[in-house]
Amino acid sequence: MGRVTRILLVDDQALVRAGFETILSSEPGFDVVGQAKDGAEGVRLAAELQPDVICMDVQMPVMDGLEATRAICAADGHAAVLMLTTFDRDDFLFDALSAGASGFLLKTAEPEQLIDAVHALARGDALLSPEVTRRVIERFAGATGSTDAAVTTGEMLAAPPSPVLVDLTDRERETLLLLARGRSNAEIARELFVGEATVKTHVSNVLLKLGIRDRIHAVIWAYEHGVVAPRG
Known part of the structure; x- marks a missing residue:
């Protein structure tokens, strides 16, 4: 059972x-x-x-x-x-x-x-439905137009890691950035050229290392900590 x-x-x-x-x-x-x-x-x-x-x-x-x-x-x-x-x-x-x-x-x-x-x-x-997730991103990003992050994955990895991200691997940082853009596991898998099972592992590691309850709170956390910012 x-x-x-x-x-x-x-x-x-x-x-x-x-x-x-x-x-x-x-x-x-x-x-x-x-x-x-x-x-x-x-x-x-x-x-x-x-x-x-x-x-x-x-x-x-x-x-x-x-x-x-x-x-x-x-x-x-x-x-x-x-x-x-x-x-x-x-x-x-x-x-x-x-x-x-x-x-x-x-x-x-x-x-x-x-x-x-x-x-x-x-x-x-x-x-949360995709529509509600978008509303959350817009609210916490303070976005007035596009909700895509202003930082690209390459720029994020090239920059010195923020102290709050130091425990994350490069793949985990990429995953967090894509989560903050509202991407699903399937979309993240396509963008990172990995399987969905691997994405689930990365997401779990991000939540564990940052002490975050779930993926929607990871979105909020990323914007509140300045990991990503809305396009101005």
Whole structure:
């Protein structure tokens, strides 16, 4: 039997929690280990139950999902948080990512999308559509036009490595640059003339060495640390 994914549900609506539990419990390998009716209870249960994935509502009484996510991610690097909301708003998206969430899904999504999202976060992946990834890059790069990085791969490798990048190999630095441009693993593999399995290894090494939760936070990290910059 494979590894069981432990899931915590945090939502102030009992019917929503019950619906999510029904959907997720039907998937082999998923175990809903707890439910919380507000963010404060979610923080407490996250510490007590040690779930792998937390499905977190944004707007709740006592403590909202953003504050709860920030507290959970600060205290524990294990659980991945999937933010769920009825509102497709950029401010919720960016605040959730800044708080440490690894995925963002609308409550209007199909049940299969929720299951796929939990699987993705349990694997250590981030869950954002290409369109949302582009919005993230534009936001954190401060881009007004093209979101391509102003530094080429060759220029990045020719320049003395930044102190924050000194532990990365040349290939890992190339991979980080391409991640920051929003490239998928398949696209990175084509550009670097390597297999996708090799790219996955490079991505994992980048995240591990830089202490980053997932690939979407690698995008944010790269722009915030000046590794790449938007074209002016």
